[in-house]
Amino acid sequence: MFQRFRHITALAAAIAAVQLLTAATGKEFFLTQLTMAGYYTLVIIGLCLLMGYAGQISLGHAGFFAIGGYTSAVLTTVDLSAWKAAPAISLLAKSGILTGRADLYGGQILTVHPWAAFLCALCITIVVAFLIGVPVLKLKGHYLAMATLGFGTIIYSVVLATSRFGAADGISSVPAFPLLPGLAVTGGSSQRVANYYFAWLLVTVGMLLLINLIHSRVGRALRSIHGAEDAAGAMGVDAARYKLNTFILSAVYAAVAGVFLTHYNGGIGPSEASIMKSVRYVAIVAVGGMGSLWGTLIMSAVLNFLSLRGYFGTFDDAVFGSILIAVMLFSPEGVLKLDIRSLVGRWIRTDRKAGA
Amino acid sequence: MTLLEARSISKRFGGLQAVKDVSFSVAQGSIKAVIGPNGAGKTTLFNLLSGFIAPDSGEVLLRGMPVQDLPSHAIATRGLSRTFQHIRLFGGMSALENVMVGRHVRSRAGFMAGMLNLAWTRAEERDIRDRALDSMEFLGIGQLAHANASSLSYGQQRAVELARSLTSEPEILLLDEPAAGLNMRETADLAVLITKIRDRGITVLIVEHDMSLVMNISDEVVVLSYGEKIADNKPLAVQKDPQVVRVYLGEDEC
Known part of the structure; x- marks a missing residue:
């Protein structure tokens, strides 16, 4: 219990320390990538719950990120002013769900308010995750991996082939997301520090909720399903329902990240829905210790930051592919079951043998 | 009857x-x-x-x-609760956590309650823990509560499995x-x-x-x-x- 809060406090302190460090060394521009890394971390800790605790893999989480991002991007950029006279539209405009703003060229346009778009994105994500999850979670192991890969491919193809989604160009000129008076999720440099803190506040809250969850009755049930599904059933744990709820929850984490990163970047492109993004998320969960939320969070922050700063150059995807291969090689049970401590333990034992 | x-x-x-x-x-x-x-x-x-x-x-x-x-x-x-001929404990969990899963059918905290860690959730969690410990004491394995379930001997694992079932009353x-x-x-x-x-x-x-x-x-x-x-x-x-x-x-x- 107290340990939980110690860890969260340490995280908050680390977040502040990083910001102060960038300020002290004159590297404030790092905050842009650190903010983006924060949103990706939100996706990845959600996936960590699904993979590490419920024991289910998803190679389609970039799809949920894209559903969140694209829903918000479309709704906040499509101009409805041509239908202003229609009773339904004017009612929505009056209720504040639609909002007028100036577009890039100075014209007045009428679009969905970012908060309303955000709620829509969450609802769509929940519905899609439910519809995909019910049939797909009956599968296990590679079959589940392949089915979720299929889902990711579908989302990627739909995004790429739909002109409304900007096809290969994606959607740009997505407006700022107003949070509080004077505070909005936007890439503008005047709000850089505030946005860094907001992104990592979301991660901290997301982390706290997940840590509470894994230490609760539900967390125990999830681990029992992972340990011995038939015995969990004999204890009254409805494995199918718990897997589905976890799948939906982790999809919601991905969609929330997708919405805010899209507003932060001012747009979204099809690469966010690509399979390589999903593979990257899985690779980070695996290298973070599969089932270790803290390990995953740290690996995610570091690797995403390095990747976004371009340290991996043109080998970006190759780096994450290699990480996945390395994890698979060193984990005899494959990507679905890795205990980093036993991995380290094995090295230590081998060393001892070599020494003796 | x-x-x-x-x-x-x-x-x-x-x-x-x-x-x-x-x-x-x-x-x-x-x-x-x-x-x-x-x-x-x-x-x-x-x-x-x-x-x-x-x-x-x-x-x-x-x-x-x-x-x-x-x-x-x-x-x-x-x-109806059952044990298995081939013991089925939840690996990677302590003996106590295994037994606490037995209380699943008689507790109700769901995803929301678990994430928010509400006052009643914490009270329920304490109750689950107490009852699990009671079952383990009843079977004389209270001292094993914090041992990793998969590290126990065969007889001890049987007792943990039985305690798990008993905890569901x-x-x-x-x-x-x-x-x-x-x-x-x-x-x-x-x-x-x-x-x-x-x-x-x-x-x-x-x-x-x-x-x-x-x-x-x-x-x-x-x-x-x-x-x-x-x-x-x-x-x-x-x-x-x-x-x-x-x-x-x-x-x-x-």
């Missing part, structure tokens, strides 16, 4: 008729045993009663309600070969323990290969042979039943 009843249930696996037209009932507050030689269909019968497999025909009634089409977790929610407890792998003294201790569980008001149904355990403590014994019921009576009467003697005792190589 009848708590659990099987009405002419049958199960066939390909060419093997594992359970054939078996009927019997378990009275509330009693200890009933199902015995038979290896391959007689005892474990299949248990899997049918606990919802792990569905019968091809026939009915299973729990408190008069048909449950043969329900999944195992729904049957557990209705007050079942109406009826199904024990699948609880004496397997135990020595004579441990088996005698187990017999005492099972009567203590019955004295707590929990009806017990035991599947057992070893006659010595069940003959002393059971109120009634069902004998299976090649999937069919050949006797269902008091232990003494069963021991004298010529057909039982022939198919079971007469061929017992132990």
